[in-house]
Amino acid sequence: MGKVKRHIQWMMFGLIIGVLVGILEVIFGKVLLIATNIRINYFMILIFFLPIVGVFIKWLYSVYGKESNKGMTLLFEVGQHTREAIPARLIPIVTLSTWLTHLIGGSAGREGVAIQIGGTFTNWFSNHVWKDFLPSHEKKQQMILVTGMAAGFAGLFHTPIAATFFSMELLAVGHLSIESLLSASIAAVTSSYVSQFLGLAAFSTTIDYYPKLTIQWVILLCLLGCVFGLVGRIFSISLHKVKGWVQLIQLPIYKKMFFLSLILMIGLIVAGRGRYSGLGSNLVEAAFHGGTIYSFDFLLKLLFTVFTLAIGFQGGEVTPLFSIGATCGVFLAQLCGLPVEFLASLGFVSVFSSATNTLIAPLLIAGEIFGFDLLPYAFFTIIASYIINNNDSIYPKQKV
Incomplete structure (x- = not known):
């Protein structure tokens, strides 16, 4: 009877977190879409505010953010039991900073921020509101965090199955936080449905053509997966390297941010007048709906996203990774004479797998976004990429 009671308590917790985090993600996502539409219409005006907004974001984190500047690292520390609480101020600061980054033309994502919102809110809620209603467990803090992260990812992206397993496998390579499965899955499904009910849209499409899975195609898929894996690895290494180089620049913090933002501003104007700003949704749409994709699109999107995040603007990496993977897939399809949308979908999930060092979630994203008929093909590219x-x-x- 005690085990049943514990299960019911975690189910109720997952349900409540799913509703509350789903509402938070709708607010975050809808304002972000408004900011994106304003930037698209007034790019050549707003882009000139990039250095000023960059300095403001640095000031905001320096004066009010304190530890919030560590972002996802705070969630990993809680999940790995090296700290107990995440400062609640992270939510308004990272949310506002991400909105501003997208409004004035930075190249960044949103899912990482959504995970931070979900994880931080759930950590605060469990410590201040629901503290006496959860059963004790040696991994209780980790279970709470994974539940919140799953709700955050699903609320914005509408892939509850992938969100559940992404949150469970993210903290440590090769290890699933299986204790979190019940509450995380309920939170993810609930958050996804709340988000859809409140009108937040998410990307999905279907692939019309699948080749026969012969041994030749298996070998080709593995080779393509290696290319996608290399792209994802270049993104990860570049992000850490550029962050390190930025720290070595001997200038006052605000002056450094101003001049680096100035370089970013000039680059974004010269390279397509905003083509590589924001999430990269424009590139994803072009990849899957017959739009113009250039052979260098994935490289420039990678470059601008790395630079935007490395110098101190806010936003996630996931959606840009999807656009980098999709446009890389289009390039390879055009180069080799292969089905364009088919390879774009494989690049979409495989570059994400490589850059995040996750295996199960990318497979499930392939199914939830493109249809589960893609799984036998994505299986080979994702494994090779991973x-x-x-x-x-x-x-x-x-943790590796």
Whole structure:
């Protein structure tokens, strides 16, 4: 009877977190879409505010953010039991900073921020509101965190199955936080449905053509996976390297941010007048709906996203990784005379797998976004991509 009671308590917790985090993600996501639309319409005006906003974000974190500047690292520390609480101020600061980054033309994502919102809110809620209603467990803090991260990812992206397993496998390579499965899955499904009910849209499409899975195609898929894995690994390594180089620049913090933002501003204007700003959703749409994709699109999106995040603007990496993978897939399809949308979908999930050093979630994303008929093909590219990344990850605190 005690076991049943514990299960019910975690189920109720997952349900409540799913509703509350789903609402938070709708607010975050809808304002972000408004900011994106404003930037698209007024790019050549707003882009000139990039250095000023960059300095403001640095000031905001320096004066009010304190530990919040560590971002995802805080979640890893809680999940790995090296700290207990995440400062609640992280939510408004990272949310506002991400909105501003997208409004004035920075190249960044959103899912990483959504995970931070979900994880931070759930950590605060469990410590201040629901503290006496959860059963004791040796991994209680980790279970709470994984539940919140799953709700955050699912609320914004509408892939509850992938969100559950992404959160469970993210903290440590090769290890699933299986204790979190019940509450995390309920939170993810609930958050996804709340988000959809409140009108937050998410990307999905179907692939019309699948080749016959012969031995030749298996070999080709593995080779393609190696290329995608290399791209994801380059992204991860570049992000850490550029962050390190930025720290070595001997200038006052605000002056450094101003001049680096100035370089970013000029680059974004010269390279396509905002083509590589924001999430990269424009590139994803072009990849899957017959739009124009250039052979260098994935490289420039990679470059601008790395530079934007490395110098101190806020946002996630995941959606840019999807656009980098999709456009890389289009390039390879055009180069080799292969089905364009088919390879774009494989690049979409495989580059993500490599950069995040995750295996199960990318497979499930392939199914939830493109249809589960893609899984036999994505299986080979994702495995190859995952192996080729050599445990390099965009998350430096991920336990290997």
